[in-house]
Amino acid sequence: MAPEFVKVGKHNIDAKEYLAPGHTFCTGCGEALAIRLVCKALGENTIIGMATGCDEVCTSPLPVTSWRLPWLHTLFENAAAEVSGMEAGLKAMMRKGKAPQRDIKFVAMAGDGGTSDIGLQALSGALERGHDFLYVCWDNEAYMNTGIQRSSATPYGASTTTAPAGKLSMGQQTQKKNMVEICVAHEIPYAATACPSYPFDLMNKIKKAVEIKGPAYVHVFVPCPTGWRTPSNQTIEIGKLAVETGVFPLYEVENGRYRLNVDPPKLKPVEQYLKPQGRFRHLSPGEISEIQERVTEGYARLKEKATSFPAG
């Protein structure tokens, strides 16, 4: 019999693969890595509701599927609403004796566009209503499935197909929407950031998020070699650099209290993160230092929160 768990250091990782091989994600896709790990953290008593996006398209070409977990996809903007219905519906059926009593994890998954743009209303509604579910956002910082169009999660200065760098433009002119803070403002019990470059941190957060009663939100930073124009063997490295430069800090917010999970003694210069990526190649030294200033300030603000309102 195959072992149920694989021991990695002090961690027991579910040996089962819930995302079956044969999917069509790009080589080096950070999202595919994250989905695999997140599903291992969730385990088999899980029902997934997914928004339209790379994750859905790459895993479900009829009549086959990569999903070994029960899985629903309907539309782009409604993952939080459909999972609201699953959670409330199955719990009502359990209460009424129409379905066996058991602990099922209800999980919504969507990309950054499906979360911070078109799906924001449905997410806000589901968080406010207090459904007992986990919402996972795969943030690759643009509409990658449709061809690298900008979203509200695209960072300042990135070149995308609808906010391209050109003679008169340095690409994205707006700052990345802060989804975690928007979720925290709903006063939900748990919100966190994560990245597959830190696999145990990611899996621990998913486990924690589904154990907590009520809505939980995990924002997963998933480098996209295709859209970011990075070599496909650099996905993990890029994710690490995002954290080490303070561009994408790893933290969690429990009942409004903050904890930085990775807090390097000294942040690396953002240039080290920007440089390897084609989407930032056009940036001038002045623009890079502007980004550096914002990152430094943002990180300091986050540290201040973690000091003033510390978790646990």
Place this chain on the structure above:
Amino acid sequence: MSKRVVLEASHAVAEAVKMADVDVVAAYPITPQTHIPERLAEMVADGELDAAYIPVESEHSAMSTALGAAAVGARAFTTTAGQGLELMHEPVYIAASHRYPIVMAVCNRALSAPISIWCDHSDVMSCRDTGWIQVFCQNNQESFDMTLWAFRVGEDPSVMFPVMVNLDGFTLSHVTEPLLLPDQADADRFLPKYEYRLALKPEAPTSHGGFGLPDIYTEVKFAQEVALRGSRAVLDKGWKEFADIFGREYKAVETYKADGAKTLLVTMGSLGETAKMVVDSKREKGEAVGHLNLRLWRPFPFADFREAVKGVDTLVVLDRCFSFGGPGGPVCSELRAALFDMDKRPKVVGFIGGIGGREIDAETFAYMIDRGKEIAEKGSEYLYEPVLVRGLERGTGVRG
């Protein structure tokens, strides 16, 4: 045993939903639908109905939430009207394509702009091709009966389609009149417990909603078309069983005083009641006039309709919706299409009226019948004639 009660039609719908013992109600308030979700919320708050009442933040989420509930095997209900139906348009298609037997009551309302909360059929006509089973009600009793019937037929394992129960906003939804409410035991006899074989569950994972490449999409959609048309036998069986248990008979196409009628007035929805009164008075005057109520709008009952109009010279059709720049009212043009291949077919005369809450009274129906007969005899240069438009003389219309 049934009991006679006096209820608003909206509350009659809520009673049927309660008797169906739904697991989930997901709804967003919109006039004139509000009395249905309000009554259901009250039932849940008082413990009369054990269901999750989900006060969603939009109609798009109302239907999406119902989709999620249906995917795990819950019996789900939602309700909307007008703009709400437009906002939920996108997931409405999914319900039919995923074969989730969600039941939705639509309190028919006009569409913006200008904004109007009053009745016409523009909202449901935009959903004509969504793949739902669609029925119309004429009165409070029917509103209850069709709602209970909707769960029964939609959930039939050989059907598995969502059902839209249409009741005219205000003129039916807000009307209070007597009706018979059955015992719960009889309702249970009519509506068995629902078990969804493909429900999402960890012990037998299934994937719902994969994407369709060109090499499979056509087959998927053709299967859906065949299945919806194939549901018709079960819809009739559902009405037969309903009659056996509750004693009230319904049909896809219903006629009134149609024996020997040379002219039939055709309506969908609550105006059928007024139309029948007009038929009575015409009959008293010796005119061979009857009424045809189109109860089932989708799947369209072609054979029943052709049978019902055999020997009829003129059909006078009232549409409560404009089809801008099109062939006339959507119902009228559909009936024309249904009759086109018949060797001997009645002349079809189209009127459009009852838009945005404008009342069609008995006198107007009487006029439509008279004018219809005149057009059938002498012909007309018009595609259709709008009625009750200020500044438009009677007998003038819209050219094709």
